[in-house]
Amino acid sequence: MPLAKPSTNDPLQSVFAFRAFDLRDRFPQPLETFRQALECLQSGDAYLPDMSGEIVAYLRDGRALPIPEYFFIIQSGNTSAVVPPQENDYVCAAVEAWLRDALLKTSTLLENASTVRPARLNILLDQCDPNAPEPDDIQAWQNMHDAGREIIDAPCREDVWDAAVQVMGEVLARRWMKTAHPLLNGKSPNLCIEEDPSRVYELVSQVGKERANG
Structure with a gap:
């Protein structure tokens, strides 16, 4: 089940959106619920989600809070895997409880969380608006000449x-x-x-x- 709809005083109200990350960044869109982000990593579109998968909660004040991977990545010996869909109800409930606790604390984790991923709240808002102009840094990159944009044989x-x-x-x-x-x-x-x-x-x-x- 998705995270429960927060009440008026619920700290979960400070969560604006979620994002799922894999190695190839195939899920750039902001998502309404943690479950949707988890389902992205469980989908066939995810690239090496067991190795590179991350889920981040973005807060309305511009900060970002990473969801600990032990909630959605199972490690057993030398192998790892994203939790199977049948475990989603349990995982969502556990993440909801963790988020409430984390958001109630003024911990160093939360204060420094905005450095986890470069996407900021205003960028997420722009992504929700298909008519929003591209950020200046993206425009500068697109307008740059080929020379200097790429390094031959640079590793991807x-x-x-x-x-x-x-x-x-x-x-x-x-x-x-x-x-x-x-x-x-x-x-x-x-x-x-x-x-x-x-x-x-x-x-x-x-x-x-x-x-x-x-």
Whole structure:
């Protein structure tokens, strides 16, 4: 079942929308409920959701709150998978309870949550409006000449993931990609892979060299 409709004083009223993320960012639209975001990761359109899947709740004050992956990713030994649809009622109820508790707290987690994903509330609002103009940074990118826009043989996000899995194995690669890294200004590789996949690829290669020499 979807998250219950919040009452007047319910902290869930501060949630504006949800978004589901996979490696190829195939679900850019804001969603009304957590269940809808979960169903995106469960769908056949999701790319490696067990490795890269994330669900984020966006708040009306502009902050973003990541839903802990243990609610919707099952890990067993060296394998992982998105929870099956028959578990959705239980998962939605558990996430609803967690969200209420998290939103009632003024914790560091919530205060820093807006750094989890670059999409801000105004961008989500624009995505809801098909007539909204494209953001300035997107227009600048589209108007840029070919020279300088692309680097020949630059690794794509899939290349980075494949290299990470080859070096570390699926479980460790998944954990490494979601852990803050000091050489990425404290951001996780999974976030920086969107901005600078070459840098993340270099770090994966460095891990491979260290393992080979270790």
